[in-house]
Amino acid sequence: MKLPRTTIILLLLALGLGGFVYFYEIQGAPQRQKAQEKEKEIFSFTEKDVQALTIKTTNSTIKLEREASASDDKKWLIKSPISSPAKYAYISYLMNLLVAGKSEKSLPTNYDQLRDYGLSKPSATIEVQLKNKKNYNLFLGNPNFDKRYIYARKKSLSNSDHKSDSKSTEQVDVLLISPDFKNAVNRDISEWRQESNLPQKTPLPTPLNTPLNTPSPPQTLPKGALSPIPTATPTLTIPPTISPSPSISPKSSNN
Numbered sequence: 001m002k003l004p005r006t007t008i009i010l011l012l013l014a015l016g017l018g019g020f021v022y023f024y025e026i027q028g029a030p031q032r033q034k035a036q037e038k039e040k041e042i043f044s045f046t047e048k049d050v051q052a053l054t055i056k057t058t059n060s061t062i063k064l065e066r067e068a069s070a071s072d073d074k075k076w077l078i079k080s081p082i083s084s085p086a087k088y089a090y091i092s093y094l095m096n097l098l099v100a101g102k103s104e105k106s107l108p109t110n111y112d113q114l115r116d117y118g119l120s121k122p123s124a125t126i127e128v129q130l131k132n133k134k135n136y137n138l139f140l141g142n143p144n145f146d147k148r149y150i151y152a153r154k155k156s157l158s159n160s161d162h163k164s165d166s167k168s169t170e171q172v173d174v175l176l177i178s179p180d181f182k183n184a185v186n187r188d189i190s191e192w193r194q195e196s197n198l199p200q201k202t203p204l205p206t207p208l209n210t211p212l213n214t215p216s217p218p219q220t221l222p223k224g225a226l227s228p229i230p231t232a233t234p235t236l237t238i239p240p241t242i243s244p245s246p247s248i249s250p251k252s253s254n255n
Contacts, residue, residue, distance in 0.1 A: 040102040040103050040104075041101075041102065041103075042098070042101045042102065042103055042138070042152075042154060042175065042177065043098055043099065043101075043128070043136060043154070045099065045128075045130055045136075046099060047073075047095050047096075047099050048073060049130045049131055049132070050066070050095065050098075050128060050129070050130060050131070051065065051066055051129050051130060051131045052064065052065040052066065052079075052128075052129040053065075053091070053094070053126065053127065053128060053129070054125075054126075054127035054129075055124070055125075055126055055127075055185045056124065056125040056126075056127070057123070057124045057185060057186060058123060058124075060081065060189060061080070061081070062078065062080065062081070062189060062192060063078070063079040063080040064076055064077070064078060064079065064086055064091060064192070065077050065079050074088045074092075075088070076088060076091050078189075078192055078193060081189065082189065082193070084193045084194065085193075085194035086192055086193065086194055087191070087192055087193060087194045087195070088194075090184070090187065090191060090192060091192075093184055094126075094181075094184040094185065097178065097180055097181055097184055098126070098128065098138070101177060101178060101181070102177075103152075103175040103176060103177055104149055104175075104176040104177070105175070105176045106173045106174070106175055106176075107173065107174040107175075107176070108171050108172075108173060108174075109171070109172055109173070109174045110170070110171060110172075111170040111171075111172055114141075114153070114172070114174070117141045117142055117151035117174050118141030118142030118151060119139055119141040119151060119152075119153050119174065122139035122140055122141055122153075123140055123141065123142075123182070124139075124140040124181075124182060124185045124186070125137060125138070125139050125140070126138040126140075126181075126185060134156070134157075135156075135157035136154060136155070136156055136157065137154065137155040137156075137157060138152060138153075138154050138155075138181070139152060139153045139154075139155070140152050140181055140182055140185075141153070141174075143179060144176060147179070148179075149176040149177060149178065149179065150176075150177060150178075150179050150181065150182060151174050151175070151176065152174070152175045152176075152177045152181070153172060153173070153174055153175065154173075154175065
């Protein structure tokens with residue numbers, strides 16, 4: 001039985017549409033999801049790529065640097081405003097946000113509108129210096145309307161993709177990121193500093209060099225001699241003084 005030409009065309013169209021749906025919706029779904037996740041990444045570097053961090057807030061500026069001579073990548077130093085070993089736990093927390101953090105949404109915005117997001121004068125700036133000499137900035141602004149995210153802007157300072165901020169009509173991307181970024185950088189310098197594991201010793205008081213504090217030398221007895229029995233010092237008891245009774249004058253007799 002020979003099928004009509006129209007039926008054959010419809011069958012071919014159905015097969016083609018089914019193949020497209022299969023390869024696009026089923027086979028292509030993981031690739032599209034992966035591409036979407038890639039677009040949400042704030043940065044593409046890894047933790048081992050980072051050489052130094054500079055954290056600027058309204059209260060302070062702290063410079064952290066990976067210890068180059070150490071075999072362990074987890075050893076960091078505070079370079080400014082003090083010189084001290086750094087506490088890696090807080091650095092690791094911030095580093096995880098920079099490396100694995102995602103942007104919930106990107107908002108194309110004119111440069112002169114950054115003040116509406118608190119980004120014309122950021123509340124904090126994170127400067128990242130990589131081992132390959134590339135530098136990145138992440139500016140933190142105000143929270144959004146429901147305070148689930150904060151507004152942020154990233155900027156590359158490398159020569160290849162540097163963009164000037166001098167043009168007010170320039171389009172920039174404002175990101176919605178986790179407020180954990182602010183929690184990670186709003187720390188006092190004492191929190192970044194590595195505490196010493198050695199307990200501090202309290203110095204003992206120095207005794208005064210007086211005869212009363214000088215111990216008496218031990219007495220050496222001849223061999224076979226018995227230790228002398230300590231004798232009690234006699235106590236002299238003084239009886240109480242009895243006052244003499246007043247003399248009684250005899251009554252004079254009346255003559």
